Amino acid sequence: MQLLHGFLWLTAFWLAGDLAVQLGGLPLSPGVVGLVLLTxxxxxxxxxxxxxxxxxxxxxxxxxxxxxxxxxxVFQVLDQIEAHWLAVLMSLTLGTLLSVASTLWLMRRLLPRNTAPPETDR
Incomplete structure (x- = not known):
């Protein structure tokens, strides 16, 4: 039951994102907007x-x-992307670097820091 309750929450935020995109005319993915709302x-x-x-x-x-x-x-529109391969390559590279950097920053900020070595039972 707990799992179903969690999926209902996730679905509610996904639908809220869909509603926000439709009402606001936003050029964004409803899933992304829902995740931002959930965050x-x-x-x-x-x-x-x-x-x-x-x-x-x-x-x-x-x-x-x-x-x-x-x-x-992406493979459906490959001929359109082909003309802009450099911009796509730069966007993918920059997006990957930003994703890795933001993930590292969040992990350092949110995870507890254990400075003492773990104790072992002997």
């Missing part, structure tokens, strides 16, 4: 709800499969 909710609340965390873990394990439709869609 703002977590920041306002100060913690991640346990049911949402437990529901998101199986999705993270299948992340490659969730990204696959977007990758396949």
């Amino acid at each position: 703002l909710y977590f920041l306002a609340r100060g913690r991640v709800h346990g049911t949402i965390a437990s529901a998101s873990q199986p999705l993270i394990m299948m992340l490659a499969m969730l990204i696959m439709p977007g990758v396949v869609g």
Whole structure:
């Protein structure tokens, strides 16, 4: 039941993102807007709800499969991208570097720092 409750929360934020995109005429993915809304909710609340965390873990394990439709869609417009290969390459490189840097920054900021070595039982 806890897993279903978490999926309902994730679906609600995805639908809220879809509603915001439709009403606002935003040129963004509803999923991305929903994730931003979910992040703002977590920041306002100060913690991640346990049911949402437990529901998101199986999705993270299948992340490659969730990204696959977007990758396949790129091959449909490959002839249009071909004319702008340098801009696409630079965008992908910059986006990757920014993703890695922001992930590292968040990990350093949010994860607890253990300076003492772990104790071992002997």
